[in-house]
Amino acid sequence: MSILSLQxxxxxxxxxxxxxxxxxxxxxxxxxxxxxxxxxxTTKWFDINNKGHLRPRSIFIDTETKVVKPLKSLxxxxxxxxxxxxxxxxxxxxxSRLIKADVLNLVRQEVEKxxxxxxxxxxxxxxxxxxxxVGSAVIxxxxxxxxxxxxxxxxxxxxxxxxxxTQSYNSLLNLAxxxxxxxxxILIENERLHHQCKYSIGLSEITYNHLNALIAQQISAIxxxxxxxxxxxxxxxxxxxxNFKFLQIRTEPNKNLSDFECAMPWVGLWNGLNKQNRFxxxxxxxxxxxxxxxxxxxxxxxxxxxxxxxxxxxxxKDENFKILSTNVRxxxxxxxxxxxxxxxxxxxxxxxxxxxxxxxxxxxxxIHHYKxxxxxxxxxxxxFQVLENWTRSLLIGPKMRKDNY
Amino acid sequence: MSxFVLIQxxxxxxxxxxxxxPxxxxxxxxxxxxxxxxxxxxxTGLCQDSFNSxxxxxxxxxxxxxNSLHELINNKVKARAVCIDMEDSVVARYRTGILKGLFDxxxxxxxxxxxxxxxxxxxxxxxxQYEEKIFNSLRHSVERCDSLHGFLxxxxxxxxxxxxLGTYTLxxxxxxxxxxxxxxxxxxxxxxxxxxTSPYNNALSTHQLLENATCVFPVENRCLLDxxxxxxxxxxxxxxxxITQFHSTDDMNSSIVDMLLHLTSGSRFRGSLNFDMNDISTxxxxxxxxNFLSSGFNHIVNVNEKNTVSKRxxxxxxxxSFSRSNQLIQVDPLAPKSYLLGASLIGxxxxxxxxxxxxxEKLQNKAKFTAWSKKSIRIGLCSVAPKGxxxxxFSLFNSTRMYNLFEHLYKQFNSLFxxxxxxxxxxxxxxxDMEFFDECKESLQNIMQKYREIEVxxxxxxxxxKPRLT
Ligand SMILES: Nc1nc2c(ncn2[C@@H]2O[C@H](COP(=O)(O)OP(=O)(O)O)[C@@H](O)[C@H]2O)c(=O)[nH]1
Ligand SMILES: Nc1nc2c(ncn2[C@@H]2O[C@H](COP(=O)(O)OP(=O)(O)O)[C@@H](O)[C@H]2O)c(=O)[nH]1
Ligand SMILES: [Mg+2]
Numbered sequence: 001m002s003i004l005s006l007q008x009x010x011x012x013x014x015x016x017x018x019x020x021x022x023x024x025x026x027x028x029x030x031x032x033x034x035x036x037x038x039x040x041x042t043t044k045w046f047d048i049n050n051k052g053h054l055r056p057r058s059i060f061i062d063t064e065t066k067v068v069k070p071l072k073s074l075x076x077x078x079x080x081x082x083x084x085x086x087x088x089x090x091x092x093x094x095x096s097r098l099i100k101a102d103v104l105n106l107v108r109q110e111v112e113k114x115x116x117x118x119x120x121x122x123x124x125x126x127x128x129x130x131x132x133x134v135g136s137a138v139i140x141x142x143x144x145x146x147x148x149x150x151x152x153x154x155x156x157x158x159x160x161x162x163x164x165x166t167q168s169y170n171s172l173l174n175l176a177x178x179x180x181x182x183x184x185x186i187l188i189e190n191e192r193l194h195h196q197c198k199y200s201i202g203l204s205e206i207t208y209n210h211l212n213a214l215i216a217q218q219i220s221a222i223x224x225x226x227x228x229x230x231x232x233x234x235x236x237x238x239x240x241x242x243n244f245k246f247l248q249i250r251t252e253p254n255k256n257l258s259d260f261e262c263a264m265p266w267v268g269l270w271n272g273l274n275k276q277n278r279f280x281x282x283x284x285x286x287x288x289x290x291x292x293x294x295x296x297x298x299x300x301x302x303x304x305x306x307x308x309x310x311x312x313x314x315x316x317k318d319e320n321f322k323i324l325s326t327n328v329r330x331x332x333x334x335x336x337x338x339x340x341x342x343x344x345x346x347x348x349x350x351x352x353x354x355x356x357x358x359x360x361x362x363x364x365x366x367i368h369h370y371k372x373x374x375x376x377x378x379x380x381x382x383x384f385q386v387l388e389n390w391t392r393s394l395l396i397g398p399k400m401r402k403d404n405y
Numbered sequence: 406m407s408x409f410v411l412i413q414x415x416x417x418x419x420x421x422x423x424x425x426x427p428x429x430x431x432x433x434x435x436x437x438x439x440x441x442x443x444x445x446x447x448x449t450g451l452c453q454d455s456f457n458s459x460x461x462x463x464x465x466x467x468x469x470x471x472n473s474l475h476e477l478i479n480n481k482v483k484a485r486a487v488c489i490d491m492e493d494s495v496v497a498r499y500r501t502g503i504l505k506g507l508f509d510x511x512x513x514x515x516x517x518x519x520x521x522x523x524x525x526x527x528x529x530x531x532x533x534q535y536e537e538k539i540f541n542s543l544r545h546s547v548e549r550c551d552s553l554h555g556f557l558x559x560x561x562x563x564x565x566x567x568x569x570l571g572t573y574t575l576x577x578x579x580x581x582x583x584x585x586x587x588x589x590x591x592x593x594x595x596x597x598x599x600x601x602t603s604p605y606n607n608a609l610s611t612h613q614l615l616e617n618a619t620c621v622f623p624v625e626n627r628c629l630l631d632x633x634x635x636x637x638x639x640x641x642x643x644x645x646x647x648i649t650q651f652h653s654t655d656d657m658n659s660s661i662v663d664m665l666l667h668l669t670s671g672s673r674f675r676g677s678l679n680f681d682m683n684d685i686s687t688x689x690x691x692x693x694x695x696n697f698l699s700s701g702f703n704h705i706v707n708v709n710e711k712n713t714v715s716k717r718x719x720x721x722x723x724x725x726s727f728s729r730s731n732q733l734i735q736v737d738p739l740a741p742k743s744y745l746l747g748a749s750l751i752g753x754x755x756x757x758x759x760x761x762x763x764x765x766e767k768l769q770n771k772a773k774f775t776a777w778s779k780k781s782i783r784i785g786l787c788s789v790a791p792k793g794x795x796x797x798x799f800s801l802f803n804s805t806r807m808y809n810l811f812e813h814l815y816k817q818f819n820s821l822f823x824x825x826x827x828x829x830x831x832x833x834x835x836x837x838d839m840e841f842f843d844e845c846k847e848s849l850q851n852i853m854q855k856y857r858e859i860e861v862x863x864x865x866x867x868x869x870x871k872p873r874l875t
Pocket of ligand 2: 414415416417418420421520521522560561562563564565566567568592594597598599600603626629654655657658
């Protein structure tokens, strides 16, 4: 099974640069000790050229060449059109037209080239213009062209304090457009990562590279080969209902391999994972489904105390909570635990977006920039409605009994 | 790579250009004097890509960087600039002075004997007359761009050529290149009012700027003068240069030049949170026509500060960037009546998100915002600091107190207009319609009104949409 990833905009590209270098690191470490894993992981993510070099099977897309240029990947679609002005509508309606055909062409070539290509993984930030807007247009097209492939969408949420004036609009418009189309969306919160860098890793000066290192770990911990599991099927199972398609990833440990962390027993890692919920403060997280992945030495399930009260009642236990394990280590962690979950606490960041965007919208701020590209008040209102609907169902859905769903 | 075409109009515009181009060259380590010692051999190498932003390099001549102006000229490298003046003296310097050969002869548009400090002469007479010539030059420059980011215009509003022909050109750009953004840095001659008709010219051109520019970065001479005096007192200027109030245009222009270099830095250089010029309008202009932005940064860079990147130094730069004395226009972003409609902070050099997130938090606590604008803050990271500095912070504000500028312009305009003073200079120009006066008066009133409305508005509290569950 192999993955074709597509990255849009500056954020997407920076995240993936980190992701592929981490993957390469993990793969190289296995080269001599675990050849099966080495082979499987390599074909999953990379093409090998005739010199024996690994080349990420991934397409880098941006509208501004400054950002993409230094990356070593060969498949680059970047038209220097000066960015998308932090405007989803500009990316979606205007810039995507200049770039879409090229991207789809490359995708087709890749799909033809590897017959085992099953799935797509996409990366971008919600708050900018290119990733968010061009991303929407291309992903929309992919969903129509390849209905049988699974597309897992990784979207990065902005800092809630604000980084871009139009970040809430761009996030709203992207989510409203794509959520119904894609199989699952993994939401990654910059704010949460920042918090983690600061408090669990203890960094005082945080850069995007630090955040990206965490994202790269999260994604590879989930997607690296795991016995014979098909990760994409696994993710699809985590999103059993059309109203609950947002996923999050947590990992432990996050510190870089200090002795203390390496010696942490499974139970300690499990507690660590649960402690991460503290970021959400008083927000109880109702879990719809979750999969726990343990990579490393001597894992046994009985190590973990499961608290079933956090799980929704309308799915059976088996559907709710899966545990998978392998004794192949992740990077050089002796034990590494990751969890991918479908939980109601995602309402928190979604609510921020709705709150901020609604405030702007009711004061008619910035609308004229979007109208220039055909995204009018009506379009906004529909997007608001769509997002309000899921947020609501995320709040009440998990509390319902089975027959309501 | 993002390219700009600079359009310098009139005496002021071209004098700014005269100060700007040497500084751009020095930013890319290109020495202007012929026999200067070779720099550490890296020349423009480091920023080769971004070099194309301001210069056209014939494709056969791309190399790893240039060390001297001499080399540039031998390789037929040209500045991306169109220089327009209705008199010859300033533009002539580009033909004969130290920058000789850097400008394309096709892009120098001149005439004799000027526009008589009369907007109408520039707009109604020279405009139509020189349109073809100007747009031939512009097309020539645009064709030599791979990805044109925007036009960057520079002129004063108080005279005739920059004010009249400058805004005429701006108008026509809107039609001829509708998709290309039009940034204008204009100089208001407040504090150096040496032109009797300047209140008319200011008002007439401001109306055009409100209508046609994507974003305007206004500069007031009284602020430039203050800053220049401060620099002087801090010993940051050569001992021989004496500041006497009206003969310090070079010193004054150096602050405009610094601003322009900051402003374009995000488009020219890499950074892990890129801030392109095109992002400015989306982030900073929440409603049409509220496109006048004030810019601030630390002007007094002491030698011993050049190498520090400490937290404390960053804090000082942050405070300096919104301090009223560092704005290029008399607007205090933190004034009691100032509500921010938007703010941008670009950290240049060794900045992290931690720094900028902390700045945002502080700004949100210090400044006043409208009911919706508290999060209307754009941050950017640019990896290259200004030449000779380790770090710098550049800020832009859209404050409702831009009202002050418009009010000042309006009052000055009105005090002449009431008496119908000097009207005949305008009325006698062919195609000048007296309605131009009424129009610009109304335009100033409207914009003042718009800012006032925001200052006194009450927040809307419309409940969010009710979810419809399926
Ligand atoms: N985690 C992470 N977030 C980023 C990175 N770069 C930018 N962002 C976020 O992405 C947003 C800006 O979007 P960007 O990707 O630059 O815009 P685009 O190029 O128009 O798609 C901001 O909210 C940033 O917080 C990065 O490298 N890592
Ligand atoms: N800051 C600054 N102001 C200038 C400069 N040259 C002229 N001015 C101001 O601009 C106004 C006159 O405009 P000018 O550019 O000479 O007119 P034009 O040649 O007809 O466009 C005067 O009020 C001057 O104070 C300059 O180089 N720098
Ligand atoms: Mg970008």
